[in-house]
Amino acid sequence: MSTKGLDHWGDILVVVIYFCLILGIGIWSLCRPNRGNVNQYFLAGRSMPWFAVGASIFSSNIGSEHFVGLAGAGASSGIVLVFYEWFVIFEILACAWVFLPVYISAGVFTLPEYLHRRHGRGRIRVYLSSLALVLYILSKLVVSIFSGSMFIQMALASIIALLLITGVFTVLGGLRAVMYTDTFQTAVMMIGAVIVTGYGFEEVGGFSNLQAKYMNAIPSVRNENTSCGLPKADAFHLFLDPVNSDYPWPAILVMSTLGASWYWCCDQMIVQRSLAAKNLSHAKGGSIMTGYIKLLPMFLLVFPGMISRVLYPDDVACTEPSVCEKVCDNSAGCSNIAYPKLVLELLPYGLRGLLMVVMFSAVMSSLTSIFNSSSTIFTMDIWRRIRREATQRELLLVGRVFVVFMCGVSVLWVPIIKSSAGGQLFTYMTAVEGYIAAPLGVVFLLSIFWTKTTEPAAFFGLIIANIIGGIRLVLEFVYPTPSCGEMDQRPTILKMNYLYFGVMLLFITACIIVGVSMFTSRRSLDELEGVTWWTRYSQEKPGEISLDNQSEADFETKENGPRQGMQKEDGEVEDKTVCQKILTFLFGHTDVHQIEEFLVQKRRQFLHQGRKSKILLNVNAIVLMLVIAFLTGFFH
Structure with missing residues (x-):
C-alpha cells in the first residue's frame, strides 16, 4: 500500500510531545496521596469529579476500533450505525439515574459482586466474572489491538511499546491515573477528529456535495452485472427497510437501546467510572457530559469515512478480491482503512503526527480501561473467593500482577492478529459481544426491578442464552458470510438477520428468567434490603446521626x-x-489490614443530592434527549 507514513520531523515531534505530556500526567498522578488501599486503587477513592468521569467513560468506549470500524461502516453502509452512538445515550443516562443508585446502595466494587449480593449465591458471581474476563481478553482486547495496530502499522510498524507504557500507568497509578489520562486523551481525540473533519469537508465542498459525490463513489474495477461496489441508496437515512436491509430499523432500535444496556449499565469497564465519582451528582454530570460528546461521532467519524470513500473509491470501496488484497491485504474488502487513509493522505505534515497521537490516545484509553477493569474483577471477585482473609496489601499485589499478565497477553496477541485474516477476525470478535454479552442486560434489569427474580432463574437464563448465542457464533465462524454476488448457501439459522436474532435472544432470556422464577423460591424483602430499586437505600435522612459526618480527611x-x-x-x-x-x-503507602465495608451511612451520603443540582441535572438530561430526537428526525 502506498499510503504515506510518519517520516517528517514535524510529525515525529508532535508524537514526542504527546508522550512527554502523558508521562507528566502519569508522574503527577503518582504524586497523589492515598494510593495504597483497595478503595483508592480500584475506585480512585470515590473522589473523581464529573468532568473526569464523563471523559473517562467516553474514552473507554471510543477506542481505535471506532476510528477504524465506525468510519469504515460509514464508507460502506452510510450513517445507520450511528444508532449505536445516539440511542445508547438513553442507556448512559439510565445508568446514572437508575442503575447506579442501586449499585451504590448495595455497596459493591464490581458488577458480579452485585449479582452475588442480590441473589445470595456465589456461583453466578464466579460465572459472570469468568465470562467478563474471557470477553475482555478475546473480544475487547483483540479488537483494540487489531484496529490500533492496523492504523499505526501504516506509520510506525508496532504498538508493543505503547502497550508497555499503558501497563506501567495502570500498574502504578490505578484507576485515578487511568481516569486523569483519559481526560487528557479525550481532549486530544476531539481536537484531532475536528481537524480531520474540517479538512475532509473542505476537500469535498461541504455536506451537500458529500451527499452527491458519495452516491457516485464507485470503484473503477467491479462486476458490472451486480450491485457490488455501488453505494447504498439509503446511505443518508437511519430507518432502513425492516425486511430486506442489513440493518432493519425495528431490530437495530431494540439492540441499540435494550440490547446495549449490558454494556452501558452492567459492564465493569464503564460502570466503574461512575462508581468512582465523588457523589451521585458528579456521576450524573459525567453521564450527561458523555452523552453530549456521543452526539459527535456521526460528524467526526462517520462522515469522514464517507468522505474517504469519495476521495479514494478504488481503495476504500474495492470489491474485487484481487484488488482488495493489493490495497489492504484483505480480500473481503478495505472499508476499514477509510479513516487511516484519509489522515495519512489528506493532512499536511505536523497534523498527520497529531492524528497519529489521536490513535495513540484511542488505543491507550481502551487498553488502560480493559487492564484496570479486568484486574478489579479478578482481584475482587475471584481472588477474594480463593483467599477470603486476604489483606489489602495482598489484593493490591494480585491486582498489579494481573495487569502485568494482561500486558503480556496483549503483546502475544500482536503477531497472532498480524498473521490472521484481519477483516474476518474483527467481525468475529465484535460478534462475540452481541451473542454472548447482550443477555446480561436482561439479567440485571430483572434482578434490579423485579423482586421475584430468583438466583436459579438468573443463572440458568444466562447460561442457556450464552449456549444459544455461542452456537450461532460458531456457525457464523464455520460458514462465513458470502462475498457480494455469491449465492448464500449457509444454514437457515444464519440467514436470519443477526440483529433480529439478537432481539430473539433477549426475549428468550427474559422468558426463561420469568418462567423459572415462578417455580423457584424467592428471597424475602428483608434479604433484598439495599439491592433492588424498590428496596434500595435512599439519600441520607435529615437529622440522621451519621458516622460519616466527619471531615473527608479524617x-x-x-x-x-x-x-x-x-x-x-x-x-x-x-x-x-x-x-x-x-x-x-x-x-503509595499500603494498608496491611483487610478491606473495609462501604458503610451504609457513606452510601447514603453518596446518594445525597441538593435541590438545585438535581434540577440542573434533570433539565440537562431532558435537553439532551430532545437533541437526540431532533437529530433522529432530521436524518430519519
Whole structure:
C-alpha cells in the first residue's frame, strides 16, 4: 500500500510531545496521596469529579476500533450505525439515574459482586466474572489491538511499546491515573477528529456535495452485472427497510437501546467510572457530559469515512478480491482503512503526527480501561473467593500482577492478529459481544426491578442464552458470510438477520428468567434490603446521626492509616530504607489490614443530592434527549 507514513520531523515531534505530556500526567498522578488501599486503587477513592468521569467513560468506549470500524461502516453502509452512538445515550443516562443508585446502595466494587449480593449465591458471581474476563481478553482486547495496530502499522510498524507504557500507568497509578489520562486523551481525540473533519469537508465542498459525490463513489474495477461496489441508496437515512436491509430499523432500535444496556449499565469497564465519582451528582454530570460528546461521532467519524470513500473509491470501496488484497491485504474488502487513509493522505505534515497521537490516545484509553477493569474483577471477585482473609496489601499485589499478565497477553496477541485474516477476525470478535454479552442486560434489569427474580432463574437464563448465542457464533465462524454476488448457501439459522436474532435472544432470556422464577423460591424483602430499586437505600435522612459526618480527611486517615513512615505502637515513626521509600513513591503507602465495608451511612451520603443540582441535572438530561430526537428526525 502506498499510503504515506510518519517520516517528517514535524510529525515525529508532535508524537514526542504527546508522550512527554502523558508521562507528566502519569508522574503527577503518582504524586497523589492515598494510593495504597483497595478503595483508592480500584475506585480512585470515590473522589473523581464529573468532568473526569464523563471523559473517562467516553474514552473507554471510543477506542481505535471506532476510528477504524465506525468510519469504515460509514464508507460502506452510510450513517445507520450511528444508532449505536445516539440511542445508547438513553442507556448512559439510565445508568446514572437508575442503575447506579442501586449499585451504590448495595455497596459493591464490581458488577458480579452485585449479582452475588442480590441473589445470595456465589456461583453466578464466579460465572459472570469468568465470562467478563474471557470477553475482555478475546473480544475487547483483540479488537483494540487489531484496529490500533492496523492504523499505526501504516506509520510506525508496532504498538508493543505503547502497550508497555499503558501497563506501567495502570500498574502504578490505578484507576485515578487511568481516569486523569483519559481526560487528557479525550481532549486530544476531539481536537484531532475536528481537524480531520474540517479538512475532509473542505476537500469535498461541504455536506451537500458529500451527499452527491458519495452516491457516485464507485470503484473503477467491479462486476458490472451486480450491485457490488455501488453505494447504498439509503446511505443518508437511519430507518432502513425492516425486511430486506442489513440493518432493519425495528431490530437495530431494540439492540441499540435494550440490547446495549449490558454494556452501558452492567459492564465493569464503564460502570466503574461512575462508581468512582465523588457523589451521585458528579456521576450524573459525567453521564450527561458523555452523552453530549456521543452526539459527535456521526460528524467526526462517520462522515469522514464517507468522505474517504469519495476521495479514494478504488481503495476504500474495492470489491474485487484481487484488488482488495493489493490495497489492504484483505480480500473481503478495505472499508476499514477509510479513516487511516484519509489522515495519512489528506493532512499536511505536523497534523498527520497529531492524528497519529489521536490513535495513540484511542488505543491507550481502551487498553488502560480493559487492564484496570479486568484486574478489579479478578482481584475482587475471584481472588477474594480463593483467599477470603486476604489483606489489602495482598489484593493490591494480585491486582498489579494481573495487569502485568494482561500486558503480556496483549503483546502475544500482536503477531497472532498480524498473521490472521484481519477483516474476518474483527467481525468475529465484535460478534462475540452481541451473542454472548447482550443477555446480561436482561439479567440485571430483572434482578434490579423485579423482586421475584430468583438466583436459579438468573443463572440458568444466562447460561442457556450464552449456549444459544455461542452456537450461532460458531456457525457464523464455520460458514462465513458470502462475498457480494455469491449465492448464500449457509444454514437457515444464519440467514436470519443477526440483529433480529439478537432481539430473539433477549426475549428468550427474559422468558426463561420469568418462567423459572415462578417455580423457584424467592428471597424475602428483608434479604433484598439495599439491592433492588424498590428496596434500595435512599439519600441520607435529615437529622440522621451519621458516622460519616466527619471531615473527608479524617475519614481517609481512618481508612488508610498514617500517610508517612511506618507507625510504631508507641507513636514514633519508623524510618524507611531507600528501597522502601522508592516502593512507597511508586505504589503509595499500603494498608496491611483487610478491606473495609462501604458503610451504609457513606452510601447514603453518596446518594445525597441538593435541590438545585438535581434540577440542573434533570433539565440537562431532558435537553439532551430532545437533541437526540431532533437529530433522529432530521436524518430519519
